[in-house]
Amino acid sequence: MKKDFGSFWVYLKLPKILKEDNIDVFWGTQHCLPKRNKYTKNIKFVLTIHDLAIKKLKTVGSLKNTIIQKLFVKRSLKSADKIIAISEATKKDITELYNIDKSKISVVYNGTNFENVGNIDEKMQKEIRQKFGIENVPYILFVSTIEPRKNIETLIKAFNYIKEKYNTNLKLILAGGLGWKFEGILKLFEESKYKEDIVMPGFISKEEKKYLYQNAEAFVYPSLYEGFGLPILEAMAEKTLVITANNSSLPEVGGDVAFYYNDTLNCEELGEKIQEVLSLNDEQKQERINKGIEQIKKFTWEKCAKETLDIIGG
Numbered sequence: 176m177k178k179d180f181g182s183f184w185v186y187l188k189l190p191k192i193l194k195e196d197n198i199d200v201f202w203g204t205q206h207c208l209p210k211r212n213k214y215t216k217n218i219k220f221v222l223t224i225h226d227l228a229i230k231k232l233k234t235v236g237s238l239k240n241t242i243i244q245k246l247f248v249k250r251s252l253k254s255a256d257k258i259i260a261i262s263e264a265t266k267k268d269i270t271e272l273y274n275i276d277k278s279k280i281s282v283v284y285n286g287t288n289f290e291n292v293g294n295i296d297e298k299m300q301k302e303i304r305q306k307f308g309i310e311n312v313p314y315i316l317f318v319s320t321i322e323p324r325k326n327i328e329t330l331i332k333a334f335n336y337i338k339e340k341y342n343t344n345l346k347l348i349l350a351g352g353l354g355w356k357f358e359g360i361l362k363l364f365e366e367s368k369y370k371e372d373i374v375m376p377g378f379i380s381k382e383e384k385k386y387l388y389q390n391a392e393a394f395v396y397p398s399l400y401e402g403f404g405l406p407i408l409e410a411m412a413e414k415t416l417v418i419t420a421n422n423s424s425l426p427e428v429g430g431d432v433a434f435y436y437n438d439t440l441n442c443e444e445l446g447e448k449i450q451e452v453l454s455l456n457d458e459q460k461q462e463r464i465n466k467g468i469e470q471i472k473k474f475t476w477e478k479c480a481k482e483t484l485d486i487i488g489g
Contacts (some may be wrong), residue, residue: 193218194218200488206224206247207248207251208220210254220251220254220257221256221486222251224258225403227272229244230248230272248273253275257281257487258275259281259283259486260282261424262282262284262423262427264423265403283479283486284473284478284479285403285476285479286478287412295382300386307383308346309348312345314390315345315347317350317396318351318394318409321351321354321360322360324398325398327349327360328359329440331360332446333397333443334347336446337446345372346372348373350383351378352378384409389413391410393417393418394407395418395445395449396410400422400423401428404428407429408471414468418435418436419433419434420435420436421437432466434451436448
C-alpha cells in the first residue's frame with residue numbers, strides 16, 4: 176500500500192511502517208532518517224547530505240528549515256550506517272561540524288542537470304534577443320534562485336563597478352525565480368545607476384536558458400556556499416566561460432576550467448575578474464571552453480547512480 180511520507184504524523188510512525196513492509200534499506204535523501212528503535216534496528220540506513228548551508232551560514236535559510244536541521248540532521252548522521260556527500264567540501268563540513276568519522280562518508284558527485292534542447296530556430300533566437308534586449312549587445316549571465324545565498328548583491332555591485340570604471344555597453348541578466356529573502360536584492364537592483372542594463376526576467380524557458388548560456392560573454396556564479404553547484408556544469412556544457420567564487424564545493428566542480436575570485440563579498444575583485452575574462456582573446460577563450468567539455472564528463476548521472484547503488488547494496 177502506498178504511504179503518504181509527506182505527512183509528519185506518518186514520519187513519526189515510519190519505523191513501524193518500515194518493519195511491517197519488510198524494508199531492508201532506507202535511503203534518506205532529505206537530510207533526515209527515521210528514529211533508530213526496535214522496529215528499525217535491522218534496517219540499513221543510508222543518508223544523503225546535499226549541503227549544510229544553514230549550519231555554515233547563520234543568516235541563510237528559513238525558520239522551518241533551520242528547525243528541521245537542528246532537530247534531525249545530527250541524530251540522522253549519528254544513526255546512519257552510510258552517508259553520501261555530494262562533494263568533498265560537504266564531506267569536510269559533515270566531519271567538522273558534527274564530528275562524524277570520515278570512513279562512514281562516501282562522496283558521490285551529481286551529474287549534469289541540463290535538459291537536452293534541440294536547435295533553436297532563427298525566429299525564436301530573434302524573439303529571445305528582443306525579449307532580453309541583447310541584440311548586438313554583450314552580456315554576462317547569472318542563472319539560479321534569486322536569494323541571499325547566491326550573493327547576487329555582490330554581483331550587482333560588481334556590475335555597477337565595471338560600468339562606472341570601463342564605460343562599457345555590457346548588460347547583466349539575472350535569471351531565476353524569487354526565493355527566500357529576495358527583497359534586498361530587488362532594492363539594490365532598483366537603486367542601481369545602471370538599472371536599465373540589468374535584466375531580471377524571473378523564470379526562463381529551457382530554450383531561453385540554452386540560448387542565453389550559449390551567447391553570454393561569461394556565466395557568473397558568486398555563491399556564498401554550494402554543496403555542489405550544478406549551474407557551473409550547465410554553463411560548461413553550453414561552451415560558456417565560468418566565473419565563480421573560490422569557496423565550498425565550487426572549485427571541485429569548476430576544476431581548472433572556471434575563473435575564480437577569492438574574497439567572496441568583494442565586488443571590486445569580482446568586477447576585475449569579470450573584466451579580465453571579457454578581455455581574453457579568442458584562443459584563450461577556446462582553450463577554456465575545450466577544457467570545460469572534458470570537465471563535464473567527470474559528472475554523469477550514470478556514474479552517480481552506479482556509485483549510489485553500490486553504497487545502498489554494499
